[in-house]
Structure formats: C-alpha cells, structure tokens
Amino acid sequence: MSRQVALVTGASRGIGKAILHALGAQGFEAVGTATTEEGADSIDTGLAKANLNGKGLKLDVTQTESVTALLEEIRSRFSAPYILVNNAAVTQDNLLVRMKEQEWHTVIDTNLSSVYRLTRACLRDMMKKRSGRIVNITSVTALSGNLGQANYVAAKAGVIGFTKCLALEVASRGITVNAVAPGFIDTDMTAKLGEAQRTNLVEKIPLGQMGSVQDVAHAVSFLVSSGARYITGETIHVNGGLYMS
Numbered sequence: 001m002s003r004q005v006a007l008v009t010g011a012s013r014g015i016g017k018a019i020l021h022a023l024g025a026q027g028f029e030a031v032g033t034a035t036t037e038e039g040a041d042s043i044d045t046g047l048a049k050a051n052l053n054g055k056g057l058k059l060d061v062t063q064t065e066s067v068t069a070l071l072e073e074i075r076s077r078f079s080a081p082y083i084l085v086n087n088a089a090v091t092q093d094n095l096l097v098r099m100k101e102q103e104w105h106t107v108i109d110t111n112l113s114s115v116y117r118l119t120r121a122c123l124r125d126m127m128k129k130r131s132g133r134i135v136n137i138t139s140v141t142a143l144s145g146n147l148g149q150a151n152y153v154a155a156k157a158g159v160i161g162f163t164k165c166l167a168l169e170v171a172s173r174g175i176t177v178n179a180v181a182p183g184f185i186d187t188d189m190t191a192k193l194g195e196a197q198r199t200n201l202v203e204k205i206p207l208g209q210m211g212s213v214q215d216v217a218h219a220v221s222f223l224v225s226s227g228a229r230y231i232t233g234e235t236i237h238v239n240g241g242l243y244m245s
C-alpha cells in the first residue's frame, strides 16, 4: 500500500522543516514546499539525510496557479494529501501609522489568504475519501496582540476563525481542522529581533526559555495522529506559559 501524503508549506527551514521531518518519521510521504528550486532541493537533501520518504517542491502560496500546479504534481507523483499543514508565513512589521498598504496586503495574502487557497485545493479529495487532517499554524500574538504587528496578528487571528468555521463544515466528512499557536520559537523569523528584545521576551516566559521547532512539531504530530481523532476546531498553545487562554 502506498504511504499517505502529508503536505507542509514553508518546509525549507524553521518550524515547517521540523514538522515535515516529524511527519516523515511517523511514516507519511512527507511533501514540503519552498519558494525556490534550491529550497526544494535542500528539502530533498534533508529528507534523504534523515532517511525519510518525501519530496521538496516549489510553491508560492500567494499564487493560485502555483497552488494548482503543486497539487497536480503531488497527485500524479503520489496521491492527494491526507494531511495539510498550512505553515508558510512572513512578517513585515511596522507601527500602523507607518504601515504601507503593500506591507498590509503582503502579510494578509501570504499568511491568511494562502490558507484559503491551499485548503480549498486539498479539500475536495479529503471530502471524497471522508478522511483528512488540516493543521493551521497561527501564533500566540493572535490572542495576545503585539506592537507593530497589526497585519501579522490580523492574519493569524483570521486563521483561528477560519479553523473553527472549516472544522464545523467538514466534521461530518471525517476531517479534523485544528490550529497550533507557537509562542517565541528559535527560528529565522525571531532571529530578526535584537538581543535586548529577545532577553526581554524570554524574561516574560514562565518556562524561562524560547521554544524549539520540535516543541511545535510534537503538537502537530499529535493532532494528525489517531489519538486526536476527537479533537477539532481547537487551538493548541505551545508557548511555555507566555499566554494562557
């Protein structure tokens, strides 16, 4: 029997890469995306080094044609995804008074509209098979708010609302839809912060340290496992106690 496919967007580095490898280790055909061919090749190399089955493919989540082409390639090489992890995202921080329309639109399009695009592209096959798992990566800031991130936080709060609506719509088809909200995780995204900002942030975390990419990957691994079959529409927080909802 062929392996079930797990598709992870933005899997070239950081949290997405850790999720991809965790799902590969769970026995899924791990298909990860990057924005460039070089990134896709590096996903192939990483999977091969870790002795995992899967493939890196190119995707721009802001382009519907790119999403369509990706799904066609996955279906022809393997089979339609059983798991979709919407992970790809960007930040373009600015105080609202200075935020340009381009900064607003880029972040909403990459972090929120992408979730609509990818999910719609995968959903019909999941509905036909009456099984599937969708996990959307949001952020602690969707609940806490954050200075200078009105675009990012609006997108990530939108992802939580989207998750709840879709969970209601597809529950009868055997598909679960959940979100994972990381706190302060050590990746390229947080490397942009200055040393003083990092120290200040870590001081506010009850568990006293930044999270690792594996901490987030473990939560995703659980949500796609059979042990989580009765959990849907939920947001799991992975933030060291930084925010408790």
Ligand code: NAP
Residues within 6 Å of the ligand: 009, 010, 011, 012, 013, 014, 015, 016, 033, 034, 035, 036, 039, 059, 060, 061, 062, 086, 087, 088, 089, 090, 110, 137, 138, 139, 140, 181, 182, 183, 184, 185, 186, 187, 188, 189, 190
């Ligand atoms: P990261 O290291 O900056 O990686 C971002 C990933 O998204 C890369 O694989 C990148 O691909 C991809 N990407 C960017 N723009 C894209 C586009 N237009 N189309 C397709 N892919 C695109 O991010 P991260 O820190 O691992 O974050 C992963 C997720 O966790 C995001 O949803 C983020 O919002 C969330 N999160 C992170 C933290 C944190 O502390 N790090 C906290 C809360 C939530 P390329 O490599 O090709 O550019």
